Amino acid sequence: MTVPAFNSVAWFEFGSDQPEKVKEFYGELFDWNYVLNTNTPGVTYHSVMPPGAQQPAGGVWDSEGNFPNYAIFYVLVQDVTATVERARELGAEVLMEPVSDSAGFSFVRLQDTAGNYFGVFSAPTP
Structure with a gap:
């Protein structure tokens, strides 16, 4: 895999x-x-x-x-919080604050400066 x-x-x-x-x-x-x-x-x-x-x-x-x-x-990132902070600095808007599920995945939804929606997430370490 x-x-x-x-x-x-x-x-x-x-x-x-x-x-x-x-x-x-x-x-x-x-x-x-x-x-x-x-x-x-x-x-x-x-x-x-x-x-x-x-x-x-x-x-x-x-x-x-x-x-x-x-x-x-x-997009898979190492650190959701740091990526959200950087995205905000670049003008992105947070549409959904970071959420974590019971498996250890953390994710957030954002809007870029052109109005497009996207998300970032991190996976639990094995």
Whole structure:
């Protein structure tokens, strides 16, 4: 199994009030499979498993209509807090403060100076 390099796009996510449609469309298009992720209680989240992959590459979050549908990419970083501070210095806006799940992943959503949404995350050390 290969580990993505720091500062590279290493995850994507769809948030949708119609997650079954999202999973069906991309599953048919790319032959993706989905595994229920239970690391964040109260959140319905399915990890995306591309064909032949040993680890998930992204996820589908059931928004339950609580926010608009979206697609976003995440960059793997060594330090979420330091990256958020640097992004703010460069003019980014924090859309969602950092969150950590029970598996030890930390992530945050940001908006760049051109209005694009993106996220950064760090993984637990093995």
